[in-house]
Amino acid sequence: MDRVQGRVENPPLASTKLETFGREVRALWFFLQIMLGGLSIGAIYSLIGLGFSMLWSAMGIVNFAHGEFAMLGAFLGVTLMKMAGLPFYASFPLTAVLIGLFSLLVDRAVLRPLRNRDLLYIVIATLGLSIFLQNGAILVWGAGGMLFPTVFGAQPLQIGGLITTPQTLSVLGIGILLMLGLQVFLAQTKIGFCLRAAVQSPETASLMGIETRFTNALTFFLAALLAAIAGMFIAPIVYVTPDMGVLIGLKGFSAAVVGGYGNMLGAMVGGIIIGAAETLGAQYLSSAYKDVFAFLAMFIVLLVSPNGLFGKRKIDRT
């Protein structure tokens, strides 16, 4: 400071410190705001990824059309609400159950005949199924897509400096709820116990009197149910279109792989990682490459840990 001229040229040090602190706090809030968005979309990926993991660990199959169950759930949900005039609280469980049953049909028709084949065949068949379902949806509901009414409200909410909507929070909420619910179901109920047993060792389970056909069907049903619910909750935010399931399915799949394919907790963590990676990357680096960040995150995790974060080596049970 130049006191000789009687004027203070530079601001005192204390002010600058306050300014930088203020900027840092704002940056932190900004980051948290972004993370909230990342967590939300991550919850969706987790739900889809859970489905993938369940199918793999229980039956050793993969379904590339899994994302389409989310899409069909969204369409069916909207249709029931608009055509049948059902309120959301009625259409939501009904749709979930119907999609679950539909998935059993899909399993019977497409996946059952391919049970013992090479993985490649299942991959191709389910890719073909994905194309079939997407274009089938166009035939049934038209290409324009439909609007899923925002059930939980789209009015902005302010929570301690973070702006979000009830709908976004509901996505997070349902994600957490479902994952917890699934854990409880598997750990505490008898059926859940049978499922876990069948997953760990089908032969032993069947020796113990557990009907593996039933547990397989139940696994499929639950996976599709989760996907359908995910679809219905994300639908108001993203608008229901026949191709909405594709990228969600692929990233959900990535989430499952990142977490350790076959591991359910892993799928949940994986979803959060992918969601956060793509949102942060899009924000701080380049929004044009958002999908690249999601897949890059997956790639890096896999490089470090080829079986995923929590994955165990798959024991070949041939």
Place this chain on the structure above:
Amino acid sequence: MLKTNLVKIAICIAGLVVGFNFSGGTAWGQINIGVSGPFSGGSAILGEYLNQGYAIALEEVPKIWGKTVKLIKEDDAGDPGKAIAVITKLLTKDNVPVLLGPHHSGCGLAVMPTVDKYNIAWFSGTLSPKLTEKGSKSYFRARSSDANYTRAIAMFAVNTLKVAKVGVMNDSSEYGVSGADAFIVNLEKLGQKPVIREVYHEGDRDFTAQLSKIKVAGIDTLYLHGLEVSFGLIVKQARSLGITIPMIGTSAFGTPKYVEVAEGAAENTYFTNTFLASEPTPKVDSFVKRWRTKYKGDPEAHCAAGYDEYKMAAQAMELAGANASREKIRDAARKMTYEGLQGTYKFDEKGEGCKSMAIGMVKDGKLVFIQRVNF
């Protein structure tokens, strides 16, 4: 070994040649017009709108040269590779005298060499200025160039809305990029430069990343260039993030779909389009009435474009005379004046025909007509 493989291939090629003889064939007293459009894929909704426009136009003009018209619709799915295949088929196998489409700017650019080679007139509502910049002797723009769209909205925004800091956000497609570029050029002519520019991909559903940056950029209006569903989502998400500034844009904003998807967040949006169902002219009125007897809601600009495309082609063909060659039809189109739903068309050698734009806004969930601008 190698021989058996070669034999199999030989059989296959033979099979291809034989198998490919599914002939199209023209019935007596029928004339085929080729259509190439996005009837599947991401913009399949455009295909639906076009079909609606064609259907109404066909009702009004079912015969050309005294023969019944049949539209051969081929799907290019917005894929330039497919577009070339489809155009080749329509031109060489189906031997159509005139072409409607392709309707994506990228597809249009891709098929230009083929179309020029066969000297066939093609009418299309593609918007990219590049199509006329590049120069094709056969192209007829059945809407208006993005250069005009963006000029109209830029002038409206600066002169009427009195904005000073504009943000721009566009999708990554050819249409999105060149459209936003055209807007920026027009903005600069009025002495302003965009404060921020963001990009998204058509098909993206989450725009938090871009919108967060926009929110802190301190702009007083956001210009969007892309497609309607994305717009609806962007605006909805913007409002839920607390962004309250007016939105401006071109054709995609002036659609019922946008209003539907945005669900109430669409208010305070201004746009330009070649066609607005609420425009109070007799021609538009009668079209809208007719449209409402067949479909729900209100017609969208692409319906009008499809309608105009077909009527233009029909008029050119009648002017050229019965069974005229492709070149004659094209020359007739170049010389004629066509009164359409979207304005008066008089084509120059590059293919630009119409320089009038309608400006509208979204008010109470409706697309309200404000004024028409003529350049």
Place this chain on the structure above:
Amino acid sequence: MEPPSATSTASPIRDEGNLKPRLIIGILILACLLLPLLVEQPYYLYLINLTGIHAILILGLNLLVGFTGMVSLGHAGFFAIGAYLSTKIVMNLHLPWILGLLGGGTGALVGGLILGIPTNRMKDLTLSLVTLGFGISIYRVLMSWTSFTGGAIGITDVPPASLLGFSFKEAAASFYLIYGILGILLAVAASMAHMRVGRALLAIREDEVAASAMGINTRYYRIMAFAMSAFYCGCAGSLFAHYIGFVSPDSFTFHHSITFVSMVVVGGMGSVAGSFLGAAGLTLILEYFRTFSQYQLVLYGLSVILFVVFLPNGLAGLAEGIERRVSKLFQK
């Protein structure tokens, strides 16, 4: 009597040694050579040429998927690399097309190495996801890196292939070029399939642990398969770019990757001739379904499923089955 043909895994290629009368072979080959003159419709010739380009691609993909059993869902990425690189080499560096072809192929090969080496340890499913991510990422790069790739518009006015001053502008000329290259690559692949390389790859696909126990350097062969398959794809990409006359990202999407893998399955995994059969077969199927307009893709998806379920050995397997039955008939 006859052991039932394997349904759960595709059988390796067979060389029956059934000598068909040379006359028939000669006639067929002659017909093929005269094909461009026999086919009048430019549209059909266009499709046939496109099938040829795809066949080269599928040949490469089959090496990876059919022979080695590594599922790649992102091969459109290598196709794109070959196409764009070749375009740049010819248009920006003003080098002759043959260098574009080789450059495109090599570029794709390098890409194959970059992808293949780190993923070497990955299991099938993980690998399929990583390749998928690769394919989608390439697409995004093509769309966004506007200064190099031209962005969504792509690059127009790509000059046709030319060798020693002769420009392959006409479709008929392109036919000979494409099928000539296809023939060469087929011969290479076919002879490779019978040498140790091919058998090693098949062994890896059947049971990798056993293969390495037998002394096969699985790591080397897996990486090699990736690189070679990428190279073939890159070459196909170059041919594609210079035949169509432009490149744009919309020709290299995830859907295209799925189509390519479907062609492998439809043709017959692990079958060299199956590569061509698959390309031709699926193209024919798609064309046939065009007559059903809006049901085209639904039926396409359905046919893929049906092929996988009922015809796991693909068209090549079907052809062999017919061949066997016919020769049995003649043996009586």
